[in-house]
Amino acid sequence: MWGTIATWRMAHDGVIAAKDILAGNGDCKDAVETAIRKVEDYPYYKSVGFGGLPNERGIVELDAAFMDGDTFQIGAVAGITDIANPIAVARKLSLDTFNSFRVGQGATEYAVLEGFERKNMLTPRAKKIWEKRLAEIADKKLNPYDGHDTVCAVALDQKQSMAVGTSSSGLFMKKSGRVGDSPLSGSGFYADSAIGGAAATGLGEDLMKGCLSYEIVRLMGDGHTPQAACDRAVYGFDQQLRNRLGKAGAFSLIAMNNQGAWGVATNVEFTFSVATERQAPSIFMATPGPNQTTVIEPITQEWLDA
Ligand code: ASP
Numbered sequence: 297m298w299g300t301i302a303t304w305r306m307a308h309d310g311v312i313a314a315k316d317i318l319a320g321n322g323d324c325k326d327a328v329e330t331a332i333r334k335v336e337d338y339p340y341y342k343s344v345g346f347g348g349l350p351n352e353r354g355i356v357e358l359d360a361a362f363m364d365g366d367t368f369q370i371g372a373v374a375g376i377t378d379i380a381n382p383i384a385v386a387r388k389l390s391l392d393t394f395n396s397f398r399v400g401q402g403a404t405e406y407a408v409l410e411g412f413e414r415k416n417m418l419t420p421r422a423k424k425i426w427e428k429r430l431a432e433i434a435d436k437k438l439n440p441y442d443g444h445d446t447v448c449a450v451a452l453d454q455k456q457s458m459a460v461g462t463s464s465s466g467l468f469m470k471k472s473g474r475v476g477d478s479p480l481s482g483s484g485f486y487a488d489s490a491i492g493g494a495a496a497t498g499l500g501e502d503l504m505k506g507c508l509s510y511e512i513v514r515l516m517g518d519g520h521t522p523q524a525a526c527d528r529a530v531y532g533f534d535q536q537l538r539n540r541l542g543k544a545g546a547f548s549l550i551a552m553n554n555q556g557a558w559g560v561a562t563n564v565e566f567t568f569s570v571a572t573e574r575q576a577p578s579i580f581m582a583t584p585g586p587n588q589t590t591v592i593e594p595i596t597q598e599w600l601d602a
Contacts, residue, residue: 457489
């Protein structure tokens with residue numbers, strides 16, 4: 297059995313590329329990196345890689361992480377700048393025993409030294425959106441935090457190995473040096489080939505409070521299906537946040553176990569893409585349902601056209 301699941305409609309082309317690798321008996325780590333690179337390279341996705349929206353100062357600071365579910369090796373970068381594929385840097389760092397999570401200038405220097413492609417990641421389009429937003433904030437005192445979405449991919453290969461990766465430009469208009477959940481193990485992602493993998497998108501400040509990716513893998517390890525694990529972790533924590541803090545940000549989680557069964561849960565409208573040995577690559581829409589369940593429906597052609 298093989299399979300892959302990834303966050304947001306933007307990941308669909310990446311899922312198709314990952315599917316080709318997995319169906320051809322390729323490695324789950326290559327599938328994850330390939331899927332995420334596709335999103336990083338596409339200039340019109342405003343929340344990941346090239347074309348991602350910048351921080352308050354107009355600088356595109358990127359976060360990414362990679363985890364090998366066989367060995368538990370993790371690599372991550374936060375606030376990296378001017379590097380084309382943060383996911384590839386994170387994957388390389390996962391092979392290191394020490395210094396495997398690098399931030400800011402240190403992350404960028406590492407990537408340059410290792411020969412990763414340099415690129416000005418701020419596109420004219422993203423710069424225009426930033427300038428417009430600066431003006432709006434000055435005029436109307438708007439909440440600056442807006443326009444985010446992380447690409448996350450979980451993959452299972454035919455050898456029953458699993459891997460997970462994330463890549464994000466974080467929150468639009470974030471303060472310089474702000475880091476969300478995406479590069480943080482347990483919060484933004486987790487994978488254990490003996491159980492399954494999970495990953496998150498949404499308000500990092502809240503996701504980090506619940507370590508939801510680890511929690512979902514733990515629940516799957518206790519025998520829950522991926523869907524039951526996602527429902528329990530996501531709606532349970534959403535409720536806890538509302539009870540204790542009085543509010544919960546938007547968040548959505550995806551999971552797959554090592555049999556290729558998958559699940560998602562979300563407290564907002566959320567699209568994702570999935571492909572397995574039994575299921576052709578498809579985009580779905582998830583919404584919160586009654587009694588801590590998730591409603592999952594195939595995306596309609598009307599939705600895609602719009
Ligand atoms: N989780 C990301 C962050 O907080 C943003 C997102 O996925 O929407 O940086």
